[in-house]
Structures are given as structure tokens and as C-alpha cells.
Amino acid sequence: MKKLLIICMLFSLQALGQAQTGAIDKEKIFDLYQNQRYAEAGEYLKTSYGSETTDLKALTQIGYCFLMAGNNVEAEKYYAKADAIQPGNLPILFSLASINTRRGNTEKAKLYYGNIVKLDSNNFIVYKLLANLYLSDKDSLKMVYLLKANKLVPTDGDVAADLAAVHSVYQNYDRAYEVLNVAIKADPENLVLQRTKLPIANLLKKYDEVIASGESLLKDNKDASVIKDLAKAYYYTKKYDKAVTLFRQLEGNADAE
Template identity: 50%
Template sequence: MMRNWLPFLFVLLFCKSLTAQTVSIDKEKLLEYYQSQRYAEAAQYLQSIYPSDTQDIKALGQMAYCNMMSGKLPDAEKNYLQINTLQPNSLPVLFSLTNINTRRGNNAKARSYLAQIISIDSTNFNAYKQLAGLTDSSGLKLAYLKKANVLNATDADVAYDLATAYRNDKQYEPAYNVLKIAIAADTGNFILQQTLLPMANQLGKYKEVIAVGEKLLQNDADANVMKDVGKAYFFLKNYQKCLSLYKVLEDAGTVNEAIVYYMTLSYRELKNYEMALVYAKKTIDEGISTNTTAYYGTLAGIYEEKKQFANALTAYKRGLTFSSSNSIYYRMGLLYDLSLKQAKNALTYYNLYLKGKPDPEKDKEQIVYVKARIEALTNPKEAVTK
């Protein structure tokens, strides 16, 4: 019985081979598509030449590439999966599948392909580098970056990301060392040099910060560089130079609490006590968030919900020490009026609320209510009669 099938099987295989051999590709036409980056047309052309069930890996690879370059990611994935079935464990194919899934936001699937790559090649730098960018776990990210950095210590992207991760973990010396190696390999990389400055400051390498920072400032007057260089000048007791840099930041409106604090200390060291007082006050102002009053108002509201009225009053009053707030005046009026039954105090805060000139349209209902309560508390007998 099997012998009867053999001639038929031979003919079938021969025809299939013949078909494969008769596929004719216009190479000049395909090259023109590639050179003009008309990848969608190139993919259509290849699909018109090869049958849909082709197992020609070279043809599938061409179609996959063209589909990926033209943004037809589902078609590209289908092609690469076909290749992966026919020829498993191909690193270029697995990387392409990773790329497709990363572009589509399917990070879990992308990570699974990268894990396959590492199982095949445990020293693959690019796989670890990409895994670091696809994980939400800070611990895993650090582990992948460290592995990638061991494999290629001069890669600027990995060095930057690893140094940043170390810095976030307050590991300043490892961060500094990673950057120094990468900078030695690319002395013109200003991004790495700028990233180095805060690490060097933390390690007390102030002269290096100034040397590197001043060169960077010749290229671009970056605020972060000025901040780091100014700090280095301060610790080297060059207070005038520190102030000159920080004055530039102040004029540009980019100061923060730390900067005005160092300006305060610099003026004090220069015995300019009048200016030291001015900047000491500015330091206090910078240290207070514009939302601090609102935060205390929220805290007080929670105390009210828990019927802890004394704590609520303390929180409200604490909030008012940072800035006046009509909302808090209103809430305190209600608290004294309705919960604590202290009419005199309620009137005080109701009146403060009205003096704060609430919005006549937005706060119309509150204004009407407060005026009614003031009338009722001022003339309780008349309110009862009415």
C-alpha cells in the first residue's frame, strides 16, 4: 500500500520544488522600493509573488521587515512568528518580535521574548538593556542595568540610567564610578558630564565639579549645571562666585529653597548681614508650599469628620499661619457655630470670611448663608421671633 503512495509523493514534492524555483523576483523593482523607503509597496509586491503559506524563510524575513518598517505590526508579527516556528531560537527574529510588542505597548510579551534571548545567550547586552527599560520594578531595573553595564561599561545610555538608579538609592560613589568610565570612552558627552556633577558634589569632589561645570557652561548656561557649580564654589569658600551664579538663576526665576539658603549663608560669610536677612526670609518663603494652608484645611476637615473638634481647630489655625484662606475662615465659622456653639468666635470668623471678599457668583450660597448666620447670632431674639 505504501509503495503505491511513493510515486505520488515524489511528484508532489517535485512540483512544490519546481514552484519554488519558478518564483521570479524583479530585484531592481524591489531595490527601488527599499531605496525610496516605500516599504508597504515592497511588502505588497512580495506577497503577490510568494504564496500565503510559503515556508521560504528568506521571503518571510523580507516581508516581515517591510511590514515592520511600514508600520504594519500585526502582519510583521505574523511573518516573524512563522519564521520562529520554522527556525526557532533565532536571536534576530526574537529581537524583532520584542521590538514589535514594545511598539504596541505589550511589555509583558516583549519581556518574554527577551527572556528567551537570555536563555539562549546569557551575555546578550542588548537584551539586558531592553529589559531594564521594560520593567516597573526598581530592583529588577537596577539588576538588569548592572548586568548590562558589566557587559558594556562604555554604553552611554546604560551608564546614565544606572547612575540615575544609584543616585535615587543614594549610592553616590557607584554612580560616580559608572559615569567616569563612560565619560572616559566619550569625552564629548555633555549629558554624562552634567549627570556626574551632583554625584561629585555629594562625594566632596568640588574642584572637579567646577572644572567640568565651567566647561559645560561655556557650551550652555544650564540652570542645573549652575546650581551644582555654585554649590561647589560655596564649599570651597568662594562665596562671591557662588552668589554670582545664583543671582543669574534668581534673575531667571529658577531658584529654589536650597539655592536661596546657600545665598543666605554666602552673604553671612561675607558679613553682609542685611542681605543675609533678606535671603533668610526668602528661604523660609521658598520652604513653604503654596498648598500648605490647603493641606492643613484638609487635615482639619478629617478631624471634624471624626468629631475631634479641638484637633480640627488646631489644624485650621496652623494653616492660617502660612496664609489667609477664606475657605478656612468659613469652615472655622461653621465649626464654632454649629459644633462648638461658640457664637462670639463664630461671628469673628464669619466676618473674616466676608472681609476676604469671596466671589459673589461662585460663592453666592455661602455668602447668603454666612450673612444669615451673622444676623441670627447678633440678634438671637429677633431670629427666634422670625
Template identity: 50%
Template sequence: MKFWLSVSLLIINISHLTAQLIDKEKLLEYYESQQYAEAAQYLQSLYPEDTKDTKVLTQMAYCNMMSGKLPEAEKNYVKVNAIEPNNIPVLFSLANINSRRGNAPKAKKFLLEIIQLDSLNFSAYKKLAGFGDTAEAKLIYLKKANALNTTDPDVAYDLSIVYRELKQYQQAYDILQKAIDADDGNLTLQQAQLPIANQLGKYREVIETGKKLTRENTDVNVINEMGQAYFYLKEYQSCIAIFKTLEDLGIQNEGTLYYMALSYRELKEYDKAANYARKTIDEGISGHTALYYTTLGGIYENKNQFSEAQEAYKRGLTFNNSSAIYYRLGLLCDFNLKQTRNAVSYYNLYLKNKPDPEKEKEQIDYAKARISLLTNQKGAAIK
């Protein structure tokens, strides 16, 4: 539909082009087949580079923009803007081109020019919001756009997100509700409203809306909001049941497991509560935590802070019995802390942890050699 509308507008524009040399049927054929690059080349071949014909320049600019030749398109639109300043469609095109080229400040400049010319231009405010660096900056433009069109779903959605970030939950809810009232089949808006409704204590509404949404599509976020609502309504069995569906699918998270643990606790099923509390802890710990502590220990070693390095390595072991950490502790105790007994103990733990015999052959051989040497030295010292 959009394409044929564009073609219709282009046909109107063709009829207004200067008649000189133009084969209008040929040009129309280019447009209908979306051969915009060819159309631009055709027009450029008929007119000198310094032409002042704004209709021709606009057509060239549009064709170059549609064919992805953005620098050429911008050059043509800039010429038009110089000849006919304050042309809002041209300013929009320049803003669009610069946005696509990643030049946000320049795009924003053209949009600001538009609202100076037309302070009620909804599209300009909507696009300006996308260039806001902070929630507060976005809020200014989104509020203006929403005031001009309260039912636009994109603006309502974006504005609600900003209000939510600012913890202004009632405003976020009300903005979405107006847009939903205008389009009660918009599932995206209804889903966006769920966490906000939970924040406002509208738990029964969350459950009813969630049921409707899950009939259309099983969404993890929707289930998560419903589970929380069940918990706050003290319907603990329902909370457990709905979060169990996520666990069965293998897409549980720290939050869902935590609510299950709390629900079992409230039901006085303490064994299950303890089991899910442990699962929550496991889920909340990154699989890379031991690696992070290994890195930290290595940094302390580089700074000759050996006690701190030892503490970091030991902390890492509480998350994972890493053979690499045992080896590093062995070396640390062996050479820096001069703790012979601990060094032998850590080397042995390294070997018991079954390091890869191929990838870690050198370390394995070295650990065995140090154990033998240190053990013999200790025996000799006793004699």
C-alpha cells in the same frame, strides 16, 4: 549610513530569495526608495499565505514593520519563529514590535528567550532594563549590560541614575567615570556626574567641569550644581554671583534663592539675607495654595464640619487675599455659625477686595443685601 547599511543587507537577502517570479530589480527599487508597504504587497502577491519559505516571510515581516504595519509584521515573524525557533534576530524583531505596540510583558518574554540562548547578549540586557518596574529590577539588567560593555554611554547613564536613586553615589560616579574616560567629549555623561560629585563632596571638580560645560551651553542644572559647590567651599560671593545669573534670567527657584539667603547670612549682610529668605518662602508657596484650602473648606462644609471649614478658609487667606474665600466665610458665618458680626465683616472684605463686577454681579449684590439686612437687624436688636 544606517539606511544604506539596511539596503545593503536587504540586497543580500534578495539574492537568497527563491527565484520564482521575483523581479529583483523591482524589489530593490522599492527598498532604495523606502517604499516598504509596496514591497510587502509585491511579495505577498507572489507567494501563497501559507508559504513556509522563511526568507520570503522574513522579508515580508521586515517590510511590514518598516511601513508601520505591525500586526502583519508580527504575524510573519511568528511564522518564521515557528519554523525556525531560537532565531535571535527574529526574537529581537518580535520584542521590538511588541514594545512599539505597548505590550511590555510580551516584549520582555522574547528578550528573556534571547538571553537564555545567549547569556552574553548585551543588547538584550540593555533592552530588558527598560522594562524594569522598580530601580532594583532595572539594576539587575543594567549591571549585566554594563559588565559586558563598560563604555556604552546609554547604559552607563541609565545605570548611574538607578544608583543615584538608591543613594549609592560612589557606584554611580565610578560607572560614569569609566564611560567618560572612553569618551571625554560626552557632555551628557559629564553633566549627569555633577550632582553625584556634589554628593561625594568633590566640589572643586564640580566647579571645573561646570565651567567647561557652560562654555558649550548655559544649562540651569549645571549652574545649580556649581552654585552649591561654591557654597560648600565657603566661596559665598561666587555662590551669590552664579545664582544671580539665574535670577536675572527669571529662572530662579526655591533652592537657588535659599542658597543666596544663606550666603548673604554667612557674609553678615543680614538685610539681603532676610530679603532672599522672604523670596525663598514666596517661591516655595504654590500660587494655588489658597485654592486648595478653599476646596478643603468646601469639603468640610459638605460634611457639616463648620468649625473646620472656617479654619481651612482662614488658612487659605494667609496665602492669598482671595475674594472667593471672603465670600465663602461670609456665608459660613451668616448661615451655619450664626456669627452675624463676622459675617458682615467678611462680606465687607469681599467687596473691598474688588471682585469682578461682571462675573460676580450676583455675589456682589447678594453680599450688599446681606450686609444691609444683618446691620438693620442688629440695630433693631439694640433698640
């Protein structure tokens, strides 16, 4: 995959060389990419094409190098210039949104992702990324974007878990349960989803399911939240001895801390 990426970059550089008067040492660029010396590659390309270049491929190539090098300031400068030349370019918009997310400029990131949505209303990734920009589960826009993402790809575990959490905040436990069920059916080995579903299943009084799932999960890891949910299910089904044993285990873990 790494070699394929480098080959693709070289083809791009070849096209750049044809569009620009400055000569590019392709062997040098190949070596810099192969050794992940992206900062040097960015500086080399910037010098070769000049800081005033308006060639779109050159700008995105330089921006990519600085982005990979972790220089978000330089990366944004070149991607922003490319965006001004060709508005509506999805890869450029994604890069700008990603850069601003890294820099904590969430409002700018939302604007860039919003522009992507206008161009591609069925883009699952952008809805997922947009939802992540809203920290509060009570934010109505977070639910809107999670619902859109979940509708497009209901089997995505991350989106399912986040949407279930939002549904739970509004006490829509049936919806939360169904969202998780669909994702778990697609990925039965996803223990994160199984653990997420336990407290919701308890609230829906699906105690037998909690017991079966909880006992299985404890074989993998003695997670305190799983122990607590399993203990509750035992208590509600009047299996008090087992419930007491687990509650004492929780107390023991707390004392040990």
C-alpha cells in the same frame, strides 16, 4: 551602506525565488527598496509567495518590509509565523521584541528579550533594551539588567548614565560616581555624562572637581542644573560671592520663564 543592504536583500530574494514556485521580479523589488517603498514591496512579496507560505526566508523578508513601512501588525504576523517555524532565531526574536516595544506591549517584549538571554547570555544589546522596558529606577530588575550590560560594556554612556541614576536612588553615590568615571574616561567629550556626574560629585563633597567641570560645561551651554550644582560647590567652598551670583542667575532665568 544603503546599496549594500539592497544587494544583500536581492541575494536573499534570489534564494527565495529558488525555493518558491512564484516568480519574483527582482528589478521591481530593487526599485521598491531603493525608493524605500517598503509597504508596496511587502504587498508584492505577500502576493507572490501567498499568504500561506511557510518558507522562513520569505516570511522574514515580508515581515521586514512591513516593519520598515511601519505596519507593525503585519510585521508581527509574519515574524511570529517565522518564529513558530524556527524557534530560537535571534534576528526574528529581536524583531518581535522591537515590534512589541513599539506597540507598548512591554510584557511580550520582555518575554522575547528573555528568550534571547537564554540563548546568548553575553548579549549587551538585549540587556540594555531590557533595562529600558522598566520605567522605575527603583525596579530591582532594571538594576539587574543595567549591571549586566555595564559589566559587558562599561564604556557605554547611555547604560552608565542610567545605572548611575539607579545607584543614586539607593544612595550608592560612590558606585554611581565610579560608573560614570569609567564611561567619561572612554568619552571625555560626552557632556551628558559630565552633567550627570555633577550632583553626585557634590554629594561626595568633591567640590573642586564640580567647580572645574561646571565652569567648563557652562562655556558650552548655560544649563540650569549645571548652574545650580556649580553654585552649591561655590557655597560649600565658602566662595559666597560666586555662589550668590549664580543663584541670582537662576532666579533671573525663573522670572524670565
